Amino acid sequence: MLAFITRNVLQRILLLVIVSIMAHSVIHLAPGEPSQVDPANPRMKPEDIARIRAAFHLDDPLYLQYVYWVKDLYSGELKSFKDNQPVLPKIWGRFLNSLPLFICATLLVWTFAFPTGIHSAIRRGSVYDRSSTFVAYALISLPGFFLSYIMVLWVVEVFGVPVIGMKTFGIEGAQPVFRLMDRIWHLVIPSLMSAILGVAVLSRYVRSQMLEVIGQDYVRTARAKGLEEDTVIYRHALRNGLLPFVTMFGLLLPGLIGGSVIFEQIFAWPGLGRLGYEAILARDFPVILTINFIAAVLTLAGTLLSDILYAVVDPRIRLQ
């Protein structure tokens, strides 16, 4: 077990280096530079551009720029091109904003997807199964922002739920209780909208997984023993059906960054995805690269975690 983990961690660190080198070269080789973002600015003289390029090491060869980036990231001195703020605290702040959204959305996904999926697997072919299948496909097929816009129109009219930002403007002076409630109130719609796609996708997985398990011999044995249907489904079938979802838990981690750009943009949520989007617009290379790097770290950590979890919950699997 320990040997497995050590070897995998080492392999993944090597992967991480390759990923970061690739990301670095993609971004630096692509046309467009921070000094060219605002070409119409009359105050930008050639000597200013030259000074900016020198300050950002943009005139050095690529491998040197990579070394600078790694060195600065390691020492925590990496600065944003845009506002010269240190990158890591900036990302950390945005990460803390994204986290509640991510947690709420994930909880919603898992609480709704499982009952829906299990139910439609048990009653395969019923009206419920077919309609929930259709609804799931409909939700998968809607462009995320289209549905969100319709939802926003409707929700603001009917319930008056806030849909912009993380807190009401000027709430800072209020009681902590009110501030907390305000925060939660603002979370409702964004987390619901980012959860919908997940519910649709995951409930399909749950359904097919349950169908597979229900056809197994041990389920038939359990039925033959005369156990109650609930015991058969929830004790014997569900527990075995859950195995692959343990691995999915690890794969959720990278969703923290990639999946949120659109929704954070719609709901003006100052999170990590939006930071990435702004950084891309401003050609803020250090921020883009660092977010990419963190995403890669999360992905690799997630896959490692899921491998280990799988071995822990499924005794049939031995890690060598």
Next chain:
Amino acid sequence: MNNQTIDTAQEMHEEPLLPHETPWEEFVRIFQKDRIAVAGCVILACLFVAAMAGKVLTEWVIVFDTEIVRLPDKFSPPLSFPSDEVVALDIQPTFGVYVFGTDELGRDVFARMLQGAFVSLSIGFIAVGISVFIGILLGGLSGFYGKMKLGFMTVDTLIMRFTDVMLCFPTFFLILTVVALLPPSIYNIMIVIGLTSWMGTARFVRAEFLSLREQDFVIAAQALGIPERRIIFRHMVPNAIAPVLVSATIGVAGAILTESALSFLGFGVQPPYATWGNILSDGKGFIFDAPWLFFIPGFAIFVVVLAFNLVGEGLREALNPKLRSR
């Protein structure tokens, strides 16, 4: 009477000897049972006709002009008639009616939707074509020549580690980064979506190839001295294609959605090309004044993506060997 009995007896005797049905007939029979998937197929057929018509009628033989600006008629609701006094006769819409209304410049939304059908569809197909090509190539190499050594690592290790590297990038963020940094062009969007979505296909194909390589017909083909190229492309690829076909169908849906998401963020296909994605994202600004600018493209994307997804699911069921015997 007697003859008849003999005939039926003969039939009963002969029937099992005849081949029941070809794989294609079997596939069609199972697929037809799935009414939703068949409905999806019909919708897709209509879409192809619309897209072809869109290409022909808006660019080659201009029947529906997408570029005429009629400011007096801006924001006309669907099925409204042009105001004859101000709009000159030669720039009147075809059939004398704005079927889907007009946008903020008085352009005919129906014509733009027709044009967009072709562009959106070609983005989906070319992106998926690229990703399937790379996926089959890398997956096939890794599955067939996997044991070959390249220096210190095998071909399989090399390709699969590269796949892992690509899976480490958050896909949408990567697409966004590259599309934003490259000069805006419809081809860049197709290529970038294609280059970032081949990993699943590569893994399927590799797994299929690994199991196919051990099977008797491949060993027999090798024993017959058939060249490797022929074994791979004539014998193995057709057998490995089923899951690829399913994921490609669903991939087209995904690519259309990705394009609309990019358009929403302002990195989609740039004017003068109309795609459903950018009509939708332009329309979101007029959701109160001209809701049709938002709902028509949104609904069109929804229906088409749904059709692709349902057809993909129908294919998955029909091509699944576990369901074959039923």
